[in-house]
Amino acid sequence: MGVVCAVKNKTGSKTFVQIQRCMRLLMFFMVAGCLQVAARGLGQSITLKENNASLESVLNSIKKQSGYVFFYNYRLLEKSKPVTIQVTNASINEALNACFKDQPLSYSIDGRLITVKLKDEKPNQATDIGATPRSVISGVVKDSLGRPLPDITVSIKGKGKSVRTDKDGRFSIQVEPGDVLVFSSVSFMPRQIIATVDNPMISVELKPRIDKLDDVEVVPTGYQFLKKSQIVGATSTIKASELYFNGINTLEQSLQGKLTGVVITNDNGGLVGVRQKTRVRGTSTLFGNQDPIWVVDGIIQQDPLPFKASSLDAYGGIRKDNFDYIRDFVGNAISWLNPQDIEDITVLKDAAATAIYGVRAGNGVIVITTKKGRSGPATVNYSVNGSVTERVNYDKLNLMNSKDRIAVSREIFDRGLTGSTSYNTKIGYAGALNDYMSKNIDYDEFNRRVKAAETVNTDWFGLLFQTPITINHNLSIGGGSNNTRYYASLGYSDVKGTAMGNGSKSYTGNVSITSNLSDKLNVTVRLSASQKNTTGFFRQNPYAYASSTSRAIPAYDAAGNRYFYANTLNSSNSGFSFNMQNELDNTGSTVKQLTANTNIQLNYRLSKDISLETLFSYSISSANGVSYATDKSNYIDSIRGYDYGTVSNTDAAYINSRLPFGGEYNQDNNQSAAVNWRNGINFAKVFNKKHAVTALLGEEINSTRNNGFTETTYGWLRDRGNTFANLPLTYTSNNTANNLLTAMPHTLIDNVVNNMGAYVTGGYTYDNRYVLSMSARTDYSNRFGQDTRQHFNPVWAGGIRWNVYNEKWMERIDWVSNLSIKASFGYQRNLASNFSPYLIARPSLSATTASIFDQNTAEYLLYISNLPYTNLRWEKNTTINLGASMGLFKNRVQASVEYYQKIGKDIITYLSVPEEYGVPTMPVNGGSMNNRGIELGASFVPVRTKDFTWSVGFTMSKNFNEIIKTANSQSLTWKTATSGGLYHEGYPVSAFWAFDYQGINAANGYPMINLAIKGSDSLTDPTSYMKYMGKMDPDLASGISMMFRYKKFTMSTSFYMQLGGKKFLSPAYKLNAYLPSEFDNLSRELLGRWTPANTTASFPGLPDKNVGNTVRLPGGNTYTNPYEMYNNSSARVVSASTLRCNSINISYTLPARFITRARLKNATVGAGVTSPFAIVSKDFRGIDAEVATGGQPRTRTYTLNISTSF
């Protein structure tokens, strides 16, 4: 700290001078091109015909003809002689020479400036005040609306002198003739004005910097800021101001359809605080991590939880354990970031753009830059928004009411579809009928109960869902001087889900300071912290329950108490009383996440061309997740073996219980600490004004430590002071050992991942027209068993670019304002993490003593974890990217198109090997996969007048993905084929198959399925008897956003469209014991079902007791039934093409006079709605697409926000 102060105190004005020089240099590069053009445009030919005219008038006519500007003191001209001159088409020099030939004066030309001086006056002798008079220029700076602009830096070009405008936009500065005034600010385009003595009071209007998608001139890559015209790779950038945050949608959600090549899918319905799936340019590895990496201000963000492979069940489905329920509610690597702090977001897509990140960037990189302070007095921004989300209700769903549902039950019994014992239940129509048949009730009572069930029509959505209000507050302050800028923000958000009990609260804080300690040393310090508490569910899903439970089941009994019933058909909790509201009161999960980041960046300019950079960051995050079920929950009933409070300690049930007291408490604690340190040397130099060379050489180290502990404890007593009851050591009269004691798993995680990388990137630009760029990186890590130290395996890429619009011959085509073509080539690599060239052993993963040590000899045991695979190579993606971008009519129309091809070779797959080798499979570099795609981005401004602007932005991505070769062994069942999880050569990833539906058997109403084998071997390939339906991922994803501005009103809309891609409708027949159970609600589709009276219906009839799992599928011992096949048949496949309006929002900027009166700088009010409507395929027959495919419908959210700055 002492050092910093010392530097600051000692430098002072010297620094200032150097900054001016620096700025001049910068200015030179930036305007060099323009000046050349301008100079060429000046009239060089001067024609004069004067006789004894005053010098002043002659110079004035030269000024008019040439556009040159003169500087002189009037008093000087008094000494002049009259001029007689006659020149035709003379150059400026010739003309001036003729004028000054006999004068006591001389002139000098500097650019467009001609200074008139006394002859013999030496240029360096600027001491004679009388000879070089100074004058004061003052003026006012305004914006385009005429509002005064404070804090604009007014400096004299090339001299160490500057002033700032005051709050009324006024300034005054002492100038010499020939001085050029520079008006600059971060938010406005710089402007230069030549100080002329004849105009001492000036009014300057500054234009704001235009923050448009394609106007971003500098692209952050996380390592560098590159000029857009020098980028050879595929990138796209969006300003945060173009994204719509309403406090509920996550950062990823708001990106949907906004960036070309980025596809966001939400698998978790409408829940709050859950993760989204992000893919950049398709899927390029089969077994590795498929997520892109997130980079915030140059720092790669770590996932808050260490990677955990999911355990799969026999059908290839993911089996959830207690901790997976917690993990669902832990956000991703950037969930700590307050979206309001984001300045812009850039996605790096191809190898040329990502090579500098090395192997980790195989799936793309998303770079986020956060806001920095802007120089000027402190600006405080405060914004608040409140949102209301619509509740899900039955209108959006296509479900039966209780009357329709009872009618189905009635048909089941009237037609005798079920045997009496297999449909034994106490509720609904069947319950009443059972009681009547066993003569417990009379016919009148039976009718009364059926009537009651028909009319109860329980509104499960009304009971379990709410219309939540979400509030966000955000306060930020930013400002600074030329040397030091600061930005700080505080955010609070309270988000509530529509499902009662789901929500999250978060607090974020962020401070960043950038300071020039000297003209050579720049320091940026950033500190941020966030806390987020999320509450969710445990083993319950309110949407699933509400949408699948029969509305004939009451929620309350006649006395108004909660109605409990036993779902005898649910194998996991059969026979125990259940009430959803009670269950939600007694189960749940909470996740507390705490994140703190700090980073320090130092930039040191070694010389004019070389600078050094070091960036150090440290971040810690902790996630504390809990899931629980109390002793009053049905889940615990099923472990305990009897309903809560129904048994005394002398009953057999008590003795037979493993958990007579208490519930279950699962805890998952994770801490991770990451250190990142990066050092680089930057070189940039322009030779001969034409050859621009840039280079960056650097190295980076990264260390992440994860500590975690998970445990499950039984016997938890929430309502008794959160204490724990001991479990009985034995249960049953035989004193069987209590296996719950061994079912309390403990897992300890303690690992360190260290990475070290060296990177180099270089570029050469000739005359701003031809660009050549290369980057490479090599990485080393402590990853176990890989020994990457021994394999120098750099990732490299390069590309070229031709800025066509800078060619001379383009000048004539004035409607083209920009045109460039680029091409890149490179390799991206991926090392699947589970394989090694070494023999790796591990202790037993199970806690069973017999597997930890030999029970006979008490010797410890080690198991083979990885056989050595010496020939395994890194996965290799060869990437080619071709792109073109253009701007027309002064960039009012901008478009870019990119084509890419990613050829994945050596992708690791599992090869089935002969059993004689003792292992079922071995990993080989056997697979290959091809990703091709085209991306289109366009923006144009159809109308731009003073009062009305209409601008349109458009993105489109089309990806073709094909698996060329795969040798992996996978779960070859019809279930993987219908789920899209079967990788099949010649088909894309996410290809899926369905049973071939042939219609309805008119005799019994069963669906008919064609199981004939086509082609390949049915033993190993379920697709041989199924029908290929297409793929689940969309072919084409497109986003359209439009902005209308009329005076102070702005309206923005955002649409998302996806074409191609197919989906299964949600199962029509949810079978439980082969018949729709009395507990389940059914789709209204079934109202059009086959019945003996309606044999030509479009829907199969109700199944009956004879529909067992009796259909043996070809080639094996897999049995299924016609209705399960129907649910997964071609009849249930629909196109998933959608056009969805993501958001519409309107904002209004309050008028200037109101703002000034309220002592504000700016104030805006706005309102918006998300998901207002969607247009889907007609296959959905008007049902909400998400509902039809089994998901939770997106409901509309209305948001109101106010934003002020002062």
Add this chain to the structure above:
Amino acid sequence: MNTIYKSCVWLLLTGFLFTSCKKFLEQTSQDEIIPSTTDDLTQLLNAEGYPYNIVVDNYTDLLTDDVQCTGVPAGISASLATTYTSMLNNGTSLFTFNPTMFDSTGTTINVLGLSGVDSWKIYYGKIKGCNVVLDYINKVSGNDQQKNALRGQALFLRAFYYLKLVTLYGQPYSGAGIDPATSPGVPLILSSEVSDSKPVRNTLAEVYSQIEKDLLQAADLLKNNFKPANTFRVGHIAAYALLSRLYLYMGRDEDMDNVITYATNALNEKPGLTSLATFLLTYKSYDASGIYDFTKSPEIVWEFGANSVQTTTFFPSAASPGNVIPPYSVSPELAGLYEQGNGTDTTYIGDLRYMMYYARTFSIVWPVRSFKISQNKLTLEAKGIRVAELYLNRAEALIRRYKKNSSAADLSQALSDLNTLRANRFDTRFKTYKPVNITDADALFSFCKDERRRELSFEENFRWVDIKRWGMAITHHYVDANGVASDYTLSRGSNLYALPIPYTAINRNDQLTQNPR
């Protein structure tokens, strides 16, 4: 001013230089290790090489004449009927000598999927463990003695598994019309490297010769470097014993000398047998700890535990065999081979093996399955190598030699071996054992065969291999779940002497030629 700049520059430079710390890149893992010492490899061999806790080969008894089928008894409880029907069905294809027994598509029950039936997969999995140890032994630290001890054990175990495989899936070495030089054995995998190339079956001669080579080397290495601390680890005596078994299985006349040599080598160091009479507590009550209890029985050369007492795939659990005769049980032919006391004499029970070697039903005293249990009858059923086998191996070789050369020494040694064994198997509490004295070579050979069957029933596939090498025909009387009986015959020199290779193995390796069937 300048000093501050300089210090900044130095700070940056040191950053460049010293961030590349070697220790930083040292490989770490929370729960994985690269085996680097002989101790690591020993732990690996114990888990991946030794047949620890594996259930295997519990189906071969169904192919022999030691087992009978009586179907599902009538009038039993519904739950027991279900259990028994499933046992009956599980064993049907084996007991009826169905040549498609291991093709799950050919039968309604996937026999191969039953516990312990896919010997091919199980043994090749263990061979991988042995090969990994053998391949890595030179890459770890440790002294030569430790390395040689490990190498000896791994070689022994690999030979043990190959002998299992070749006797299951190959024709008998000296069977009638079998040329070991051309008759297919099993693929020899002698390295841990996995590749996608498809190994073909080596000939019987190549497989046996590899087993012989490995065992001879193992015997040498173990003798000089390793003394097993307990009966669960193999030493050189086990190698001698397995060599005697190998040569006996090869079965040519010239192999008999080797049988005698290696059995003698082993017996010289470990001659002791366990007297079953010491297990008797009172009349018909005995210590059930069994012949494989190393605390009671000195005759164990090597034992390995397998949880097959509890497996109820084909037989009811040995711990609770029930009270009705299950579908498969010990054949009356085998039961009848044991000399019994008169049933009332409380001082003499006769051949104690009938009582102690079998689990039996409670109310109907009928032998059901093996009960040669280990120290903990509830968790382990040991198999392995016992001294008793060595006496029987040597006796058989001596008798065959006697048959050729009529040497009196051979006869007397053979008789002595048989009588030594029998003396420890009979009730000798109050009565001295009466030695047998048969001089006719054929009669003695026949007696020796019966003795082998009496002693080694339901252990290491002994009876199945004996049937093959002695070229026997077997007829099975099968009673199905409905009580309908039919007979199935395994002819002499049947194709089924070499069991079909499991279809799962052939599916993955089309270069494996299936045995003719």
